[in-house]
Amino acid sequence: MKIGLNTQNNIPKTNFKGLYNNKMLLKGLKFAADYPAIFSGTLSFTLSSIARPLAILSTPKTDKENKNYACAKSLASSTIGYALTAAAALPVSSAVMKIDKKPSRYLNKKAIKALKGNSPELVKSGAYQLATQLFKLGVGLAIAVPKSALTCFLIPPVMGLLFKNKEKNENKVKKSSVISFKGMYNMAAEKIAKGIGRVLNAPSVQKYTHRYADTNFAQHIMNMTDVLLTASFIHQTSKNKKIKQERKRALMYNCAISTGLSITGGYALHHYTKKPTEKFIQKFKEANKNLPLLEKYIEGIKIAKPALILGGIYYIIIPVISTFLADKADKKHNIKLY
Secondary structure (H helix, E strand, C coil), X not given: CCCCECCCCCCEXXXXXXXXXXXXXXXXXXXXXXXXXXXXXXXXXXXXXXHHHHHHHCCXXXXXXXXXXXXXXXXXXXXXXHHHHHHHHHHHHHHHHHHHHCHHHHCCHHHHHHHHCCCCCHHHXXXXXXXXXXXXXXXXXXXXXXXXXXXHHHHHHHHHHCCCCCCCCCCCCCHHHHHXXXXXXXXXXXXXXXXXXXXXXXXXXXXXXXXXXXXXXXXXXXXXXXXXXXXXXXXXXXXXXCCCHHHXXXXXXXXXXXXXXXXXXXXXXXXXXXXXXXXHHHHHHHHCCCCCCHHHHHHHHHHHHHHHHHXXXXXXXXXXXXXXXXXXXXXXXXXXXX
């Protein structure tokens, strides 16, 4: 089948439904590469607002209120996390795309040459992809502390509204406000692009990106973010006066156990799926060898894989285990006290 190209975004205009040429797959991979933090955030929002609460509520032989608090934490985290991630990640991703399109405007000649290496184009270089993904994925790490603080703050009100319908209010936005916002947004993206350019112009950064270009950096950053989120959430929960004292310990145990199991399981699954992923990428390359954005799609695969693995483990498999173990640990601690 002949595959034509959409001249606006270089995505095939074909209805071929094969796995490697699937139009939706290509769009998803490009989105993951361009907006990794938002891709991960969207996946987390969907799983933590639907799959995780259902998994928690299905946990057998566990205190009902402990399960409710765990659900409230999941819903609060998903809501505030997605909002913060989108607000912080969009301008950073837009800034990186500005550099992708006009690298000479933001990077000096030495930086372009160093980051490009032996690749035919800068955007196809593994070192450049690592450098830019550090900024795009690093957004999640940067907002980890405020996200956990707001999550903790929202748990009591979410508990009060749990399982109740919320009225939706539609807010009309004036056209002038949208235009003003777009202007401010573009100015912010431009300033961020210049800032990223200054960082990438540093020889030490260029050396670092070449050294770690072929590593599992995406999963490392996601795990670092989870550890920081967990530590901050536990700290905030211990100080929160609106969360019942007798429910805090189970909530903190649940969070710590979930993160520990998620990181351990995530690296284990990454190890066992390494060869199948390499085979998938090879077949994907063969099926799409003529596409201009092939390297962008492969970059998306490397982002999507850890996000899907960690999301599946953290939001579907682990909640039942962590809720059960946290409840047992909390009860055991209370028995020792009395």
